[in-house]
Amino acid sequence: MLIIGAGPTGLFAVFEAGLLKMKCHLIDALPQPGGQCSEIYPKKPIYDIPGFPEVLAGDLVDNLMEQIKPFEPGFTLGERAETIDKQEDGSFIVTTSRGTKHHAPVVVIAGGLGSFEPRKPPIPSIKDYEDKGVAYIIRDPEVYRDRKVVIAGGGDSALDWSIFLADVASEVSLVHRRKDFRGALDSVEKVEELSKIGKINLITDAEVVDLQGEDELSAVVIRHKDEARGEEIKEVDDFIPLFGLSPKLGPIGDWGLEIEKNAIKVDNTYDYQTNIPGVYAIGDVNTYKGKLKLILCGFHEAAIMCQSAYQRINPDKKYVMKYTTVSGVSGFDGSKKEAKREVVKSIN
Amino acid sequence: MSDVKITIIDREGEAHVIDAPTDMNMNLMEVIRSYELAPEGTIGICGGMAMCASCQCYMLNYQHMLPEMSYEEEDMLDQAFHVEDNSRLSCQIPITDELEGLEIRIAPTTE
Numbered sequence: 001m002l003i004i005g006a007g008p009t010g011l012f013a014v015f016e017a018g019l020l021k022m023k024c025h026l027i028d029a030l031p032q033p034g035g036q037c038s039e040i041y042p043k044k045p046i047y048d049i050p051g052f053p054e055v056l057a058g059d060l061v062d063n064l065m066e067q068i069k070p071f072e073p074g075f076t077l078g079e080r081a082e083t084i085d086k087q088e089d090g091s092f093i094v095t096t097s098r099g100t101k102h103h104a105p106v107v108v109i110a111g112g113l114g115s116f117e118p119r120k121p122p123i124p125s126i127k128d129y130e131d132k133g134v135a136y137i138i139r140d141p142e143v144y145r146d147r148k149v150v151i152a153g154g155g156d157s158a159l160d161w162s163i164f165l166a167d168v169a170s171e172v173s174l175v176h177r178r179k180d181f182r183g184a185l186d187s188v189e190k191v192e193e194l195s196k197i198g199k200i201n202l203i204t205d206a207e208v209v210d211l212q213g214e215d216e217l218s219a220v221v222i223r224h225k226d227e228a229r230g231e232e233i234k235e236v237d238d239f240i241p242l243f244g245l246s247p248k249l250g251p252i253g254d255w256g257l258e259i260e261k262n263a264i265k266v267d268n269t270y271d272y273q274t275n276i277p278g279v280y281a282i283g284d285v286n287t288y289k290g291k292l293k294l295i296l297c298g299f300h301e302a303a304i305m306c307q308s309a310y311q312r313i314n315p316d317k318k319y320v321m322k323y324t325t326v327s328g329v330s331g332f333d334g335s336k337k338e339a340k341r342e343v344v345k346s347i348n
Numbered sequence: 349m350s351d352v353k354i355t356i357i358d359r360e361g362e363a364h365v366i367d368a369p370t371d372m373n374m375n376l377m378e379v380i381r382s383y384e385l386a387p388e389g390t391i392g393i394c395g396g397m398a399m400c401a402s403c404q405c406y407m408l409n410y411q412h413m414l415p416e417m418s419y420e421e422e423d424m425l426d427q428a429f430h431v432e433d434n435s436r437l438s439c440q441i442p443i444t445d446e447l448e449g450l451e452i453r454i455a456p457t458t459e
Contacts, residue, residue, distance in 0.1 A: 040399050113393060122429045122458050154426050177431070182423045244427045246400055247393060262389025287388075293395070 001309060002027070002094055002104035004081045004252070007035020009283030009298030010110035011064040016306040018071030019324070022313065023332060025074035025104070027081050027096060029115035034061035036112055050296060060295075070331020076100055080115045082251045090278060106278055106309045109257075109264060110298070111285040113247035121152065121241045125211050133217025134239050144169045144238060150220050152176070152208050153242035156183040161242065163190050166199040173201040173234065175208055175222060211239065249285075263287035271308030272301045278312060280305045352445060357408075357453040358385045368443045376438035377403035380454065390457050396439035401428030403438040404455035414441055429458045 001017050003010045006028035014024040032038050042058030049055055079096035086092055091105045118136035120126060126134055138161055149169040151162050154176040162174040181188045195202040203222060210221035220239050223231045249262060257274050258265040264281040266272045268288035274281050282305050283298035328338025351367040368379045377392045394400040398420040411434050421440045425431055
């Protein structure tokens with residue numbers, strides 16, 4: 001099974017699949033497993049995981065990783081699932097942002113809120129200049145050598161890149177809507193210092209409100225809070241807004257899946273399958289009447305989905321669900337966990 | 349059980365006077381969601397941890413009576429768009445008796 005999303009639901013699906021002898025591979029856009037639990041709130045306690053009065057999100061992920069270890073899941077991390085192609089035999093090929101291709105008979109989308117993508121400021125013409133002077137992520141700072149760059153934002157990435165590009169670009173301006181910066185103190189101090197010696201042009205209490213340029217970006221319009229200063233037009237080669245990340249359903253939204261309320265509609269009366277047979281959606285990414293976005297519901301959906309996926313992959317095999325208390329857990333790594341059958345005492 | 353009356357202007361500009369319970373440990377974002385005044389998936393995306401700004405609202409009155417902003421809320425609003433002096437993250441505002449008569453407007457969505 002190919003699982004898109006390595007959050008708690010995707011991880012637990014590996015366990016349920018493993019009990020049915022199905023091997024899993026997971027793709028996640030983030031560089032580490034755990035999804036939101038690792039990325040957003042690893043140190044926050046969760047109180048509604050059955051059997052755990054309190055567990056830190058990060059510890060829950062560690063425990064799930066331990067639990068699925070015998071089933072030897074594969075991981076492709078730091079890559080976003082981009083496209084899906086159905087094959088003649090009913091299987092699927094999913095291609096990631098780096099071009100990695102994954103071939104599987106069943107695809108399970110456990111994508112949570114979606115993949116984390118840069119937040120774009122609401123400047124009307126910004127889309128027209130994307131890759132024509134506007135970039136939301138700095139992939140290769142050398143691109144900016146000897147160019148005039150305007151960075152917008154007040155967080156760590158805006159500060160750090162302003163500092164870095166001060167030595168690369170011919171001119172760096174940092175535009176922030178307030179005087180306060182929320183980044184690490186030494187970064188703020190460094191920017192202040194570079195601003196004093198004229199290596200960073202610091203423009204506070206201001207916002208970039210418009211972009212200009214024939215085909216490529218040639219200038220930004222900066223509006224000052226101080227009405228007396230009004231608006232100024234600044235000639236630039238590049239504009240880099242750095243306003244953090246927010247989750248987006250992303251390319252999965254274009255896979256032909258039925259979408260409702262920014263989530264994937266599934267058949268909850270049976271198996272959490274989507275409108276594309278063989279593609280399932282479990283956890284926060286799906287929706288149905290009465291849906292609750294809870295980790296425990298994701299776990300439940302994973303278990304049910306796996307039974308259906310097993311039947312799809314093995315249509316001629318008869319199977320009934322087994323209890324781990326009865327059958328134990330047999331890993332693909334040769335490990336076997338099972339209850340001890342001890343004779344307490346023999347009566348002669 | 350007690351309710352307070354709150355006026356919420358949705359993103360289309362329509363005003364809704366709704367009853368919000370003070371005894372259900374709810375916050376303003378959850379009240380907006382419970383009355384479906386903004387489409388699911390466009391508000392409260394992070395679940396109420398002040399980690400996205402999808403529940404940003406403008407406080408049209410009572411601004412100084414509200415609980416002070418936490419570092420996290422200030423930090424998040426700093427990265428948000430359409431931010432005004434009266435912007436707050438509605439997930440950080442618990443429903444209490446003092447909010448009787450509160451008026452707010454839901455901020456526009458952004459990409």
